[in-house]
Amino acid sequence: MNQEKSNRNCESCRTEIKVLDLCQEPNLILCELCKPWVLSSIYQVPRQVIGIDIEDPSLFRTSLKLTEHLQSPSTESDWYKFLKFIFSKKSGSSNEESEMLTKIRLDYAGRNAIYSQEAHDLYYGPEYDPSADWHALAKLSPYNGNHPFFDDSTVHFDFMLDLNSIINRYVESLNIIEDEKQFLKENGWGSYVEQMTWKEIEPQIHNLYGTELSTSQLLECIHFARTSISVGYGLIAQVIFDFACDETKMSLKNRINQIRIRSDILDKCNFESPPTSPFYYQIIADLVQGKYGQNLQYLMLASLYQDRMTLRPSRSFLVRDENVWTKSFQLLRGIIDSLGLKRANIKSDKILIKGDSDTWYSITPARFPTELQWWQVSNAKTGSLICIDILVPHKDLPLGDQLCSVVLALANDGAIVSKVSTLDPDRVFRGIQPVNML
Numbered sequence: 001m002n003q004e005k006s007n008r009n010c011e012s013c014r015t016e017i018k019v020l021d022l023c024q025e026p027n028l029i030l031c032e033l034c035k036p037w038v039l040s041s042i043y044q045v046p047r048q049v050i051g052i053d054i055e056d057p058s059l060f061r062t063s064l065k066l067t068e069h070l071q072s073p074s075t076e077s078d079w080y081k082f083l084k085f086i087f088s089k090k091s092g093s094s095n096e097e098s099e100m101l102t103k104i105r106l107d108y109a110g111r112n113a114i115y116s117q118e119a120h121d122l123y124y125g126p127e128y129d130p131s132a133d134w135h136a137l138a139k140l141s142p143y144n145g146n147h148p149f150f151d152d153s154t155v156h157f158d159f160m161l162d163l164n165s166i167i168n169r170y171v172e173s174l175n176i177i178e179d180e181k182q183f184l185k186e187n188g189w190g191s192y193v194e195q196m197t198w199k200e201i202e203p204q205i206h207n208l209y210g211t212e213l214s215t216s217q218l219l220e221c222i223h224f225a226r227t228s229i230s231v232g233y234g235l236i237a238q239v240i241f242d243f244a245c246d247e248t249k250m251s252l253k254n255r256i257n258q259i260r261i262r263s264d265i266l267d268k269c270n271f272e273s274p275p276t277s278p279f280y281y282q283i284i285a286d287l288v289q290g291k292y293g294q295n296l297q298y299l300m301l302a303s304l305y306q307d308r309m310t311l312r313p314s315r316s317f318l319v320r321d322e323n324v325w326t327k328s329f330q331l332l333r334g335i336i337d338s339l340g341l342k343r344a345n346i347k348s349d350k351i352l353i354k355g356d357s358d359t360w361y362s363i364t365p366a367r368f369p370t371e372l373q374w375w376q377v378s379n380a381k382t383g384s385l386i387c388i389d390i391l392v393p394h395k396d397l398p399l400g401d402q403l404c405s406v407v408l409a410l411a412n413d414g415a416i417v418s419k420v421s422t423l424d425p426d427r428v429f430r431g432i433q434p435v436n437m438l
Contacts, residue, residue, distance in 0.1 A: 008029045009029070010029060010030050010031035010034055011028050011029050011030060011038075012030055012031070012034035012037075012038050012317065012325065012326065012329050013031060013033065013034050013326055013329035013330050013332075013333060013400075014326055014330070015031050015033075015330075015333065017029060017031055032346050032347070032348055033329065033332070033333055033336070033346045033351070034329055035348070035349075036348075036349050036350070036364065036365050037329075037365055037399060037400075037403070038317045039365075040365035040366075040369070040374070041315055041316050041317045041318075041399065042064075042068075042316070042317055042318060043061045043064040043065060044064075044309065044316075044369060045057040045060050045061055045064070045367065045368060045369075046305060046368070047368050049301040049302075049304055049305045050268040050269060050288070050301070050304060051268065052288070052301060054298075054301070056294065056298070057367045057368065059294065059295070059298055060298050060301070060302060062298075063295075063298040063299045063301070063302035064302045064305070064306065066089065066299060066302070067299055067302045067303045067306060068306065070082065070085065070303050070306070072271065072272060072273075072303075072307050073271070073273060073275070074272065074273045075273065076108065076111070076112060076275065076276060076277065076280075077108070077112075077116065077118060077119070078273075079108075079275045079277070079280050080104065080105070080108040080280075082303075083104050083280060083283060083284075084101060084104060084105070086287065086296055086299050086300060087100050087101055087104065087292075087296070088101065089295065089296065089299060090292065090293070090295070090296055103279070104279075104280075104283075105122055107277055107279045107280065108122065108277070108280075109122040110156075111156060111238065111277060114154060114156065114157045115157070155209075156241065158209075159208060159209055159241055159244065160237055160241060162208055163208060163237050163240060163241070164233070164237055166206055166208075166213075166218065167218065167221075167222065167233055167236070167237060170215075170218055170219065170222055171222060171233070174219075174222065202215070203215045203216065206218070208244060209244065210244075211243070211244035213240065213252075217252055217253075220253075220256070221236045221239070221240065221252075221256060222236070224236070224256060224259075224260065228260075228263050228267060229263075229266075229267040229270065230263055230266035230267050230269065230270075230271060230274040230281075231259060231263055231266075231274070232274065232276065234276035235259070235274070235275070235276045235277075235278065235281060236256075237276075238276050238277060238278055239252070239255050239256060239259060239278050240252065242255060242278055243255050255278070258278075258282065259278060259281060259282075262281060262282055262285035262286075265285040265288050265289065266281065266284060266285055266288075269284070269288065269304055284300070287299075287300040288300055288301065288304075312396070313325075314396050314397060314398050314399060315369075315374060315399050324398050325398060325399075325400065327398075327400075328397075328398035328399065328400025328401045328404075329400040330400075331400060331401065331404055332400045332401075332403050332404050332407065335404050335407055335408065336351065336407060339353070339354075339407075339411055342354070343411060344407070344411070349364060350362050350363060350364045351363040351364075351403075351407065352380055353407055353410040353411055354411070355410050355411060355412070355413030355414065355423070356411070356412055356413055356414035356415065357413050357414050359379065359381075359413060360379070360380035360381060361377055361378070361379065361380055361386070361410045361413075362377070362378045362379075362380040363375050363376070363377055363403070363406060363407070363410070364376050364378075371395055372389040372390050372391075372392065372395055373387070373388070373389050373390065374399060374402065375388075375402075375403065375406060377406065377410070386422050386423065387422050388406060388409065388420055388422060388423075390402050390405065409423075410423075
């Protein structure tokens, strides 16, 4: 039987591909020349993410691929799905994975069952096993079954309604006091202001379903929320609720300190909508710190990086000007073809160029691209790296055009060595600083 061959065009340079590689990622049809540069532009690996060094670029690139469709969470439901995705990638025994995923599910379902049908279904629906022993199920929760919402989700609703009302009253009072203090200071009563007492925040005890909360405790919590980027009143209210559910386990001050310790990390993450669940908040901080292993840490960091990545049409395949990008790589292919097979070869992950000096050079995508160098040049025989930058005025040229300059410089290494000093072997081995290429 004659089998028709698939003829497709490269989505980067439009060159016809007669032998189709069905294993290419990410579902792109790419020729041998374009593939490494396109994938490198899509999955750029930074040296650091929020101050954390990326020690394994290959693993981080895989994490970028896995998280490329993740959206930054904006609701508690989004955070549940986000953490479910992250921990579904955890390697190890299925029991360990199942335990954490169950904790994540029960925390979201328990806190939100009365507010969300999705959460209600997660708790009481197909993922909830009514035949399971209640105590065994309770132990899987982050709070060992101590929360009243294991029995009655309306407890959470009523408690939070009353607590939020108290918090809002204090916040409004503090705003009024701040305005009055500012007025007095502007009118020469600054020293007197510090000695004043304010009836709006006079000490009192609030009794919430048997839990007593003092004015000073609430003000400390509110002050923390007002001075932190990632801590909101919603999170503070959930921390207080957890304290009310089990006062003997941990004091409110210690619970707040647990969040405070991790807030430095989440502040750096700069989430638009941080989670309000204390359990989720702590998990995210621990993920960033690598407490669940490097695989999950890199998934977390990759998702953060994707949100902050600035893409340039000249270098990024995702936001390219298709016509400009295509022509630049067509020009690159044309230059390589003009050199002939004896002086230029396209391999699966590199471009090989033979210079006038008979030296073969290898050009591959840089592990850590910089503004002036998106490639890594090396002596193909010895593997010695050769630093070649693009000039600053040319850094926004299309990537294909920049690679054309690199190819031509290497092909004419003897003639251009005065301008690209690192092509002089003696200079390279002596560690003399490079002169940027034209």
